[in-house]
Amino acid sequence: MLSLSIVLFFVALCxxxxxxxxxxxxxxxxxGTSFEVxxxxxxIHNDATTWVESLRIYLAxxxxxxxxxxxxxxxxxxIKAISVCDPSITVYDQYVQIxxxxxxxxxxxxxxxxxxxxxxxxxxxxxxxxxxGAELSSDVFDxxxxxxxxxxxxxxxxxxxSADGVPCTGFPxxxxxxxxxxxxxxxxxxxxxxxxxxCANSCPGVNINFNSTQQPTQPTSTPSPxxxxxxxxxALLSGSTRTKTATxxxxxxxxxxxxxxxxxNSYVLLAIALALIFLTFRVQEVSN
Numbered sequence: 001m002l003s004l005s006i007v008l009f010f011v012a013l014c015x016x017x018x019x020x021x022x023x024x025x026x027x028x029x030x031x032g033t034s035f036e037v038x039x040x041x042x043x044i045h046n047d048a049t050t051w052v053e054s055l056r057i058y059l060a061x062x063x064x065x066x067x068x069x070x071x072x073x074x075x076x077x078x079i080k081a082i083s084v085c086d087p088s089i090t091v092y093d094q095y096v097q098i099x100x101x102x103x104x105x106x107x108x109x110x111x112x113x114x115x116x117x118x119x120x121x122x123x124x125x126x127x128x129x130x131x132x133g134a135e136l137s138s139d140v141f142d143x144x145x146x147x148x149x150x151x152x153x154x155x156x157x158x159x160x161x162s163a164d165g166v167p168c169t170g171f172p173x174x175x176x177x178x179x180x181x182x183x184x185x186x187x188x189x190x191x192x193x194x195x196x197x198x199c200a201n202s203c204p205g206v207n208i209n210f211n212s213t214q215q216p217t218q219p220t221s222t223p224s225p226x227x228x229x230x231x232x233x234x235a236l237l238s239g240s241t242r243t244k245t246a247t248x249x250x251x252x253x254x255x256x257x258x259x260x261x262x263x264x265n266s267y268v269l270l271a272i273a274l275a276l277i278f279l280t281f282r283v284q285e286v287s288n
Contacts, residue, residue: 021069022098023120023138031109031146037120037138038102044124044133045095051126052091053223054081055098057105058121058163060137061112063150069137072119074163076171078105081125085226096124096133107143110172112154114146127221129164151175152182161200165208173203 022042029035037057058074084091088101107118120138123131153160160166160178181196197210 021139022136023122025120025138025141027139028142028144029107029118030144031107031111031114033145034104034106036102036104038100039098039122039136040100042098042136043095044098044136046133047094049091049093049096049132050222051128051130052084052096052124052132053127054083054125055086055089055101056080056123056125056164057082057103058123059107059111059168060119060121060163061154062117062119062157063154064157065116069119069140072121072137072140073159074121074123074135075159076111076163076166076168078107078120078168079103080167083226084124084223107146108168108172109146110148111168112143112146112148112150114142114144116140116142118143127223148172148175151178153178161208161210165206166203167205170203170206174200174206177203 022040024038024040026035056077057079059076059078060069060072060074062072082089082101082103084096086101088099090097090099105120112118117140119140122136124133126132151160154175160171160174166174177196177199180199181193184195193210197208200206200208
């Protein structure tokens with residue numbers, strides 16, 4: 001019994017340490033109304049940060065009732081770029097530290113139907129549009145006062161296309177294009193995709209490259225330097241003020257920064273818990 005208690009203690013400790021959903025959003029959001037969101041202390045690792053330029057905020061939706069926000073995929077872009085020059089973001093040589101970055105977003109009322117079907121996502125973006133590191137997520141929240149409907153494609157569990165080229169203000173229009181294309185296909189199996197593609201790219205702010213489903217992977221230009229600003233963390237450590245004149249910050253990270261490295265996959269926790277429980281029972285069998 002004591003061994004099982006120890007296992008449960010360590011599982012609880014790991015669960016508290018791992019910040020599975022670092023994007024903190026309200027549990028209920030009113031469509032068409034601005035609300036505040038915070039990304040809690042999180043570090044994102046993916047080797048060299050030479051090309052990291054901005055943080056992008058997405059909306060993900062699902063017609064299905066999901067167990068976890070991990071199953072959601074981004075549908076459209078709410079904020080195209082939060083600069084890494086934001087005072088709450090620090091770019092080190094090998095990782096990016098986000099320290100309670102706060103922003104406001106508004107979800108269009110016609111984005112889809114009301115209900116607990118929505119999640120916010122964020123991703124660091126490099127100069128060529130490719131992504132850096134892991135995607136961050138909020139928990140599922142309930143959207144109220146929404147006036148939209150699900151597209152046929154969404155009801156089948158698919159996204160319409162890459163969220164990077166689709167602002168959320170233009171997403172309902174893209175859904176209408178998708179519905180028109182589906183209806184045309186139902187009438188004739190020879191319906192062309194070009195009509196849907198032309199329709200989608202005529203929607204407000206939409207720019208989709210239908211010839212490629214892949215993110216660019218070879219950035220060639222470095223981000224513009226950030227304006228000089230004081231690094232409060234360095235000042236606290238050394239008693240002096242250090243100015244940051246470029247996007248990169250090669251200072252040695254603090255232990256607090258290292259301790260916030262994200263492991264957002266809940267299945268890792270589950271595997272650890274099951275392994276510990278199995279070992280506990282094995283030890284009890286041997287001792288008996």
